[in-house]
Amino acid sequence: MAIQKHTADPKSQRANKRKWTNLDADETPNIEHKSNPQPNAPTKTFNHHKTSQAPNHLLKRRDELLLSRRALPIWPQAEAIRDELRKKNVLVLTGATGSGKSTQVPQFLLSEKWCKKCIAITQPRRVAAISLARRVADEMGCLFGSQSPAAKVGYSVRFDNATGPNTKVKFLTEGMLLQEMLRDPLLPQYSAVIVDEVHERSVNVDLILGFLRTLVDGPSRGGKRKIPLKVVIMSATADVEALVKFFNESSESERKDDHDSEKSGPGKSPDDETSPHEPTKSLVSTCFVEGRQYPVKTIHLPEPSQDWVESALKIIFQIHLKEPLSDNKPGDILCFLTGQDTIEALEKLVNDYAEHLDKDIPKLQALPLFAALPQHAQQRIFQRAPPRTRKVILSTNIAETSVTVPGVRYVIDCGKSKIKQFRNKLGLESLLVKPVSKSAAIQRTGRAGRETEGTCYRLYTEEGYKAMDERTTPEILRCDLSHALLMMKARGVDDVLGFPFLDRPPREAMEKALMQLLHLSALTETGSISDTGLKISRFPLTPTLGRVLVEAAVPERDCLLDAIDIISALSVENIFLNLVSEERKEEAEVARRDLFRREGDHMTLLATVRRYAEEQTDRKAWCERHFVSHRAMQNVMDIRKQLRQQCTQLKMLASTNNSSKPSEEHTNAILHCILRGFISNTARLMPDGSYRTLMGNQTVAIHPGSVLFGKKLEAIVFTEFVFTSKAWARGVSAVQLDWVQGVVEEVM
DNA sequence: CGTGGTGTC
Numbered sequence: 195m196a197i198q199k200h201t202a203d204p205k206s207q208r209a210n211k212r213k214w215t216n217l218d219a220d221e222t223p224n225i226e227h228k229s230n231p232q233p234n235a236p237t238k239t240f241n242h243h244k245t246s247q248a249p250n251h252l253l254k255r256r257d258e259l260l261l262s263r264r265a266l267p268i269w270p271q272a273e274a275i276r277d278e279l280r281k282k283n284v285l286v287l288t289g290a291t292g293s294g295k296s297t298q299v300p301q302f303l304l305s306e307k308w309c310k311k312c313i314a315i316t317q318p319r320r321v322a323a324i325s326l327a328r329r330v331a332d333e334m335g336c337l338f339g340s341q342s343p344a345a346k347v348g349y350s351v352r353f354d355n356a357t358g359p360n361t362k363v364k365f366l367t368e369g370m371l372l373q374e375m376l377r378d379p380l381l382p383q384y385s386a387v388i389v390d391e392v393h394e395r396s397v398n399v400d401l402i403l404g405f406l407r408t409l410v411d412g413p414s415r416g417g418k419r420k421i422p423l424k425v426v427i428m429s430a431t432a433d434v435e436a437l438v439k440f441f442n443e444s445s446e447s448e449r450k451d452d453h454d455s456e457k458s459g460p461g462k463s464p465d466d467e468t469s470p471h472e473p474t475k476s477l478v479s480t481c482f483v484e485g486r487q488y489p490v491k492t493i494h495l496p497e498p499s500q501d502w503v504e505s506a507l508k509i510i511f512q513i514h515l516k517e518p519l520s521d522n523k524p525g526d527i528l529c530f531l532t533g534q535d536t537i538e539a540l541e542k543l544v545n546d547y548a549e550h551l552d553k554d555i556p557k558l559q560a561l562p563l564f565a566a567l568p569q570h571a572q573q574r575i576f577q578r579a580p581p582r583t584r585k586v587i588l589s590t591n592i593a594e595t596s597v598t599v600p601g602v603r604y605v606i607d608c609g610k611s612k613i614k615q616f617r618n619k620l621g622l623e624s625l626l627v628k629p630v631s632k633s634a635a636i637q638r639t640g641r642a643g644r645e646t647e648g649t650c651y652r653l654y655t656e657e658g659y660k661a662m663d664e665r666t667t668p669e670i671l672r673c674d675l676s677h678a679l680l681m682m683k684a685r686g687v688d689d690v691l692g693f694p695f696l697d698r699p700p701r702e703a704m705e706k707a708l709m710q711l712l713h714l715s716a717l718t719e720t721g722s723i724s725d726t727g728l729k730i731s732r733f734p735l736t737p738t739l740g741r742v743l744v745e746a747a748v749p750e751r752d753c754l755l756d757a758i759d760i761i762s763a764l765s766v767e768n769i770f771l772n773l774v775s776e777e778r779k780e781e782a783e784v785a786r787r788d789l790f791r792r793e794g795d796h797m798t799l800l801a802t803v804r805r806y807a808e809e810q811t812d813r814k815a816w817c818e819r820h821f822v823s824h825r826a827m828q829n830v831m832d833i834r835k836q837l838r839q840q841c842t843q844l845k846m847l848a849s850t851n852n853s854s855k856p857s858e859e860h861t862n863a864i865l866h867c868i869l870r871g872f873i874s875n876t877a878r879l880m881p882d883g884s885y886r887t888l889m890g891n892q893t894v895a896i897h898p899g900s901v902l903f904g905k906k907l908e909a910i911v912f913t914e915f916v917f918t919s920k921a922w923a924r925g926v927s928a929v930q931l932d933w934v935q936g937v938v939e940e941v942m
Numbered sequence: 943c944g945t946g947g948t949g950t951c
Contacts, residue, residue: 772945
């Protein structure tokens with residue numbers, strides 16, 4: 195979530211307030227709460243870690259914050275949490291929104307005797323890592339990040355490492371911890387790793403859990419670390435059992451290795467390993483903490499509805515006309531829809547109807563919210579509505595986890611979301627509208643009870659709710675596994691089929707990914723990682739894009755800088771703005787004409803990145819003139835810089851062939867590199883004018899957003915293959931059929 | 943002939 199990233203203005207009070215929109219602690223510090231302070235609470239740690247330089251205003255702020263910390267539901271559990279971790283190495287902690295777990299648990303552990311080194315705490319999103327670090331530093335009364343070398347709290351996210359030699363609490367994104375695990379498998383710099391938001395079950399969290407499982411035991415139990423690592427797994431949903439089982443199984447097998455290594459053979463059930471005299475003692479502690487949430491009344495439809503836009507419209511006006519709007523209580527509506535199209539349709543309807551409201555009734559303001567929306571438009575949800583106006587935020591599931599919308603009292607939930615699913619057989623992703631899970635529905639409902647008691651209107655029946663899956667299918671069960679498996683291979687996991695997965699992906703999916711890696715020459719025939727594979731794994735890229743990069747560095751190709759520009763542009767969301775009206779589209783076409791290249795989208799991206807990079811006076815204005823997303827281009831430049839640095843470090847960037855007007859020969863070299871990474875994403879023109887993939891004979895169409903849309907070309911290569919209403923090729927370049935056949939023969 | 947839920951290294 196990038197809402198706050200480039201716009202937060204430290205000088206503005208409003209911006210300061212915004213930083214906290216993603217915290218799950220202390221968002222409602224002024225509500226009445228029975229405080230239950232512990233006499234030997236973590237205040238002790240302040241003395242222990244007190245720095246001589248801590249300025250007075252920081253200490254004053256620390257003492258003020260202590261009051262609200264004491265009111266957090268997790269506060270009374272501090273001693274119990276410390277106690278459990280003294281006895282056992284793993285703690286599974288369940289705590290709903292508002293329990294204070296993300297900010298308090300690291301502070302509870304700092305003063306422990308076993309805590310000699312740093313505590314890592316992972317977050318799925320960058321903004322959360324940064325804002326939590328800032329908050330914890332405030333609470334501890336110290337500077338944070340790179341403000342001072344003495345800072346005890348820091349964070350590490352891509353493009354921004356704000357840690358120092360004295361960092362004791364380090365918030366970092368899951369991706370960053372994985373990178374550290376690749377470099378230093380035993381994590382010697384940490385005494386504890388806290389994995390937060392595990393219930394979201396990102397692929398990265400699943401990999402982290404698998405890797406951590408082998409680290410929790412000390413040498414006496416077969417672990418490779420001298421001092422065992424303490425691990426805290428934090429989740430908002432009560433999926434404790436699976437996690438406890440997961441971590442107990444590891445210790446079980448390690449003890450087996452210790453005690454009867456010669457006896458154990460295949461086919462033995464794990465039950466046989468435990469001594470009959472003493473039942474297996476769990477090596478995992480559990481702890482449950484209440485959340486802090488106001489009650490929400492949930493209302494289902496009596497009959498199923500097909501048309502959510504219409505049903506939502508009715509309910510919006512029903513709420514608006516019946517429920518009073520007061521100045522000092524939240525009364526805004528948050529409506530969950532599936533995508534930009536439904537959001538914009540409903541936005542128009544709400545605005546049309548709102549025009550005809552009686553003059554004595556408060557106004558309605560419809561605000562769309564989705565990730566592709568420009569920054570300033572997203573920021574509107576944080577601004578106060580004009581007087582006597584009710585906001586209606588029409589959102590994708592971005593408001594489910596990534597953005598906390600303030601002032602909401604009513605939630606309307608269509609009960610669906612777009613879900614990406616990788617299809618092994620076709621090797622493509624589908625983006626389909628599917629019912630959400632019960633836990634997602636509960637999460638959406640909860641958004642009505644953040645500030646006061648609220649109401650949730652579900653655009654489905656109670657039976658519909660009961661029929662939903664309990665939990666959202668973990669991402670690792672529905673994604674392309676090639677990146678995950680390459681990470682595992684790079685970390686020395688030879689037998690990826692035997693890797694400890696919390697949820698094991700189907701064998702077919704893993705085999706498909708292994709084949710893919712083999713075709714990329716990232717693995718050798720025997721399945722071990724190749725030099726090429728090792729190189730690819732070092733880059734923050736998918737294996738396919740990584741392969742393009744490696745290919746571009748070989749002397750015959752010699753087009754690395756161009757490849758980096760293209761890859762950077764492919765790594766972010768669409769850099770060309772999405773325009774709705776026909777008029778604007780024509781306008782954009784004219785403005786972008788000098789950027790478009792007949793070779794296709796990749797050379798067009800290259801031209802765009804080049805022109806943007808060359809623009810020295812006003813890049814933002816340049817973007818506006820060309821209908822290009824400035825935010826996306828800033829991300830492109832960050833990635834470009836990082837990739838150039840990494841290539842220099844790996845000594846891949848020897849030549850500086852960087853001609854601004856590439857010759858045909860040079861263009862062909864670039865396209866050959868793309869072909870090398872995306873050989874399975876190639877198609878040829880059929881006599882009937884359609885395209886069929888060379889591997890798989892699947893019909894594809896060039897996406898309407900491509901510069902080659904509607905063109906008839908001998909053969910194409912594409913970097914994205916998505917199924918929505920039909921199979922689309924996005925990111926398309928024209929190539930010669932004999933090139934494609936040449937690479938296919940070389941690889942297969 | 944017609945379109946992209948949300949993150950991350």
